Amino acid sequence: MVACFRFGMVVSFPRGLCETAASALEGYVKAEGVSLQATLYEAANEFEWARKLLPDSPDPRINLGLCLERAGRVEDALRAYDSALEVAPESLAAMQGAAVLVVRAGRADPRLVEWLDAIALRTDDAGWREWAARRAASTH
Numbered sequence: 001m002v003a004c005f006r007f008g009m010v011v012s013f014p015r016g017l018c019e020t021a022a023s024a025l026e027g028y029v030k031a032e033g034v035s036l037q038a039t040l041y042e043a044a045n046e047f048e049w050a051r052k053l054l055p056d057s058p059d060p061r062i063n064l065g066l067c068l069e070r071a072g073r074v075e076d077a078l079r080a081y082d083s084a085l086e087v088a089p090e091s092l093a094a095m096q097g098a099a100v101l102v103v104r105a106g107r108a109d110p111r112l113v114e115w116l117d118a119i120a121l122r123t124d125d126a127g128w129r130e131w132a133a134r135r136a137a138s139t140h
Contacts, residue, residue, distance in 0.1 A: 058084035058091045065097050092122050
């Protein structure tokens with residue numbers, strides 16, 4: 001899986017499909033004149049269906065969380081990330097999504113330090129590594 005940043009969110013796709021899927025979504029939004037909010041709800045429905053079809057995969061749950069977060073449904077997004085972490089406790093993408101939500105909301109979560117440490121140690125992305133290290137230093 002590879003993460004792709006589009007429409008203010010990061011979405012996981014199988015390697016090679018990221019740009020194709022992002023372009024298709026962008027084209028759909030422009031061509032149909034639909035709102036991004038409506039498109040996000042449609043995508044969330046599809047990821048919910050994918051979650052049922054792939055019960056052992058964290059990816060539909062992570063993508064559902066991303067859509068819900070972008071649509072402003074923070075509590076539902078956090079539940080989706082939690083669900084992804086239940087299926088795959090070591091999922092870096094799920095930790096990143098959950099950590100961002102918890103930090104933005106200013107919430108206390110006993111798992112935050114663990115997530116931040118894992119992100120700082122395991123990610124290949126310097127931006128994520130710095131973000132997690134700064135947040136971890138302020139929570140220790």
